[in-house]
Amino acid sequence: MVFFIFVIFWACILSLFFSKVKSGSLARWAKLFRILTVVFSISIFAYWFIKKSAVAFVDNSVGLQVINKLPQTLDFYLINVNKMDKNTILDPKHIGKIRPEYYRIEYLKMDKSDEYWIVGYLGKKNLVYFSQHSVPNKNIDQIVEVQNYINQSMRLSESAKKEVDAYNYENTKLGIWIALDFLLLFLNLVLLLKRNK
Template sequence: MEFIIFVIFWACVFSLVFYKVKSGKVAKWAKLFRILTVVFSISFFAYWFIKKSAVAFVDNSVGLQVVNKLPQTLDFYLINVNKVQSNIILEPKHIGKIRPEYYRIEYLKMDTSDEYWIVGYLGKKNLVYFSQHSVPNKNIDQIVEVQNYINQSVKLSEAAKKQVDAYNYENTKLGIWISLDFLLLFLNLVLLLRKNKSH
């Protein structure tokens, strides 16, 4: 994902440079490159946004329903604890903000895991909820009702907090690259349409 976004960024940069090439044999290849860059970029982002907005159902997964019974809206994260050989890999995912008496559904891929953590934030940095859950039977869906402000393990919650911080940092960095891609893509599209209209 990050690699393709990086490739699109540089393709859009080169497309802007190639806009200056308006004569000779190279001009046709430059225009073709610009058209392919715009078409590919729009197609990729359209596919990506549709995929992100679709329900994240995973085959052979465990359904997880997180219910917020607290009087305040909390921002929840899910951390899947994967055990690969002798290594433990923590895989964070943003569930989203859940209002009081509302719920969200996620699907857990439990091929290499039998445990997950739920982390709840009040605001951006204030961790007010942490719970650890085992999955003894992967054929039964999970329901977690958040009823108290608890922290079941200070040590594990600190590890979870580090994972969430790193996850959010990567997402912020990715968001900046995507914003740059959109800006360059928009400029390329405007120049391409202006060029076509002038003919």
């Protein structure tokens, strides 16, 4: 998706420049480029938002239910520990904020993994929960009840914290680029509709 976001960004900027071309043989091609840019951008974002909002069922996956039994709302992250050849790749995912006595369900792709970590934050930076879980049988769904504030491994929780920080930083960066794309797309759409009138 990052590639498409950059393509949309530069296409929208070019489209804004092409909006100044009002006459001559180039005007028709400029208008066609602007229309295609707007249609392509809206289509990509519509597809992306539908895909993001759909329930993330994964084929041959393990269902994970995280239940918060603590008296406070915690912000949970899931880190899938993928083993590829001799390398270990940590794949973080934001589960979301879970209120007391509520739960969230995620689906884990475990074809290259037999372990995952659960990380819980109270606030933005205060890591108050870390647990490491193995998956010996990939045909049985997992249930994790968070009943107390524990940190099973200081060393692994530090690695998890770095991964979560990097994940959040990348998401923030992506959010800024998407906001810029929306702004440029809106300007292009307004200029296009204004010319059509």
